[in-house]
Amino acid sequence: MRSTKKILDASRLLFNQKSFSSVTIRMIAESLKMSSGNLNYHFKKREEILESLYFEMSSEFEQRLVDFPEMEFSMNQLKVEIKLTMRRMIDYQFFWTDLYNIINSNENIRTHFHEVYSSRYKSYMLLFKGLRKNKIIKASIFKWEFQNLSEQMILNNNTWLYSIALYGGRINESIIEEKANTMISILYPYLTLKGKIEFNEIISSNDFPQLIS
Known part of the structure; x- marks a missing residue:
């Protein structure tokens, strides 16, 4: 062992x-x-190592999905959770920077990755429900708004490491902060006044202008 x-x-x-x-x-x-x-x-063979690493990584992410309903539904806790996920992704960055090729060359990984999508999607929908309950985000006007928002958050999460590699960036705490802020900003149009106040408390004025007084 x-x-x-x-x-x-x-x-x-x-x-x-x-x-x-x-x-x-x-x-x-x-x-x-x-x-x-x-x-x-x-x-x-090398592919057996790849699969072992993938499922090692996935087991940790899946446990966090299990624990997700117990989290505090606030903008601050959301940012904490996003940054924890990002740091763990960095530990396995080879997978995320070559995501397309890896999942399309390994059937076991591809099948599992697609299955996990459903759990991730449900977790984001639960997040939005909790944020609405805490009066941090507004109710959606159209039924599909938060469905689309869930897909945007998943896509952003899947590709942020690839985008850094694509443009030759370096991974450091500053980049993690910047990318976490970018992901959280996706929610801004849906925030209530309370949500915007919490948003301004967790976003550095050096990164974004204060969006409310």
Whole structure:
């Protein structure tokens, strides 16, 4: 078990540094000062390591979805949750920066990723219900508004790391803050006065102008 964990950790670091497609079994073995044969005892091929890392990552995200109904429904807590998710995604950034290729080359990952979408969507709908109950966001005018908003939040969450890699940006705390603020700003047109006050309390004036007095 210990050797398996060491292999997964070393593989994840290499995938993050070089991308999944650029890393070979031999490279992983060399990083661990292990023979390829010894590594093959634990994982027969690179795709098995990929799947193990994906489901390792997913198990943590899925637990957070289970705990989601217990969270405090406020703008501050929402930002805390978004940043926690972002930091965890950085640990597995190779997956998110090559999302399209990975899910389309591995059937098990693709199937599970699509199944999880439904849980993520329901969590966002629950979030909006909790924020409405706490008078932070307004009721929607059209039935489909919060459905579309859920899809926007999921899409933004899936692609923020890819967008940084695409334009050669560097991942640091400043970027995490900026991207979290951008995601939260999607909600701004739906905020009540109470929601806007909470929004201004969690958004630095250096990032956005104060939107209400």
